[in-house]
Amino acid sequence: MLVGNRQSDLIGQTDLLKVPSLSRLTGCDIYLKCEFQNPGGSIKDRAAKQLIDDAMERGELSSGMTVVEGTAGNTGIGLALVAKSYGLNMLAVMPNDQTKEKERMITMHGGQLKTVDPVPFKNPNHFYHTARRLAEENADYWWANQFENTSNARAHYLHTGPEIWQQTAGKIDVLVSVAGTGGTIGGNSRYLKEQNPDIDVWLADPDGSGIYSFLKTGEYVSEGGSMTEGIGIMRLVDNFKEAQIDHAVNLPDQDLISLSRYVQQQDGIVLGSSSALNVAGALAAALYHGPGKCIVTFACDLGDRSASKLYNPEYLTGRGLKLEPEPIASLLARYRELGDAILTVKYRGD
Secondary structure (H helix, E strand, O other): OOOOHHHHOOOOOEEEEEOHHHHHHHHOOEEEEEEEHHHOOHHHHHHHHHHHHHHHOOOOOOOOOEEEEEOOOOHHHHHHHHHHHHOOOOEEEEOOEEEEEHHHHHHHOOOOOEEEOOOOOOOOOOOHHHHHHHHHOOOHHHHHHHHOOOOOHHHHOOOOOOOHHHOOOOOEEEEOOOOOHHHHHHHHHHHHHOOOOOOOEEEEOOOOOOHHHHHOOOOOOOOOOOOOOOOOOOOOOHHHHHEEEEEEEEEEEHHHHHHHHHHHHHHHOOHHHHHEEEEEEEHHHHHHHOOOOOEEEEEEEEEHHOOOOOOHHHHHHHOOOOOOOOOHHHHHHHOOOOHHEEEEEEOOOO
């Protein structure tokens, strides 16, 4: 049990939870790393703390200064929480199409919020470029730069990966992760493969992201879009270069609806959209390998942060998605036939 003098001291040491229904169906032990237990409610608390700790140790950041970052939400919440603990200010630059739940949490943790229109990355008004520009224009601002600042991946190399290794007694066979900045899959895969090179690392990628295409062809090409927020990359960033990946699978939003409802009804587990994509990837990996494997993935945040999208019938139908979940037997049969849709790669940061 952790004891701390400030909220940021409680980040990490999250529990590992077995998903009973999917484990029974596949004959594998499928586990969720419960990152919603972090004080800011998401896995991004880990990166936020490491980004700030390392910057303060380097002398780039000191009490009274302002941390500024472009974020889809969870990193902004984590940075706001850690900044408050350390006597810092926080300014989050966020696209205005993200869930209102995340906007509220940033301000409730003492952060200042600047929302901008969602535009392509090449547009100078993209939230990433806006955050960088604000930091450059203000001497007392520090830009966290979560995509390129490898303190992000370092948080998982130093902490999350060792926790998983200890919690599974070194018996983990498969790690499954989505990628937003690449920090989670980068740091965890690198640490775990140092312990056992045979651990099979899977990337789960949504529509609208180009990582699956990059791993297949070397080029970032995407089709469609996804309700998942902050997941997917259309460029090669330094944190993703830390990753060591063996398989990749692209899965549609419709499957997130089906699987989130199934584990909600069967196990009482309420998944957020990125967590649902992780679980879909874990299910694909389990059926690919067959029974007897220990598979770990991440419950990235609290399911209620997806209330206005994944659990909102009006939003889903507006995106052309079906509200009725696919029967689990049908979904399992389809996943068993993914075949060539599962990429076999040996990506080692090159």
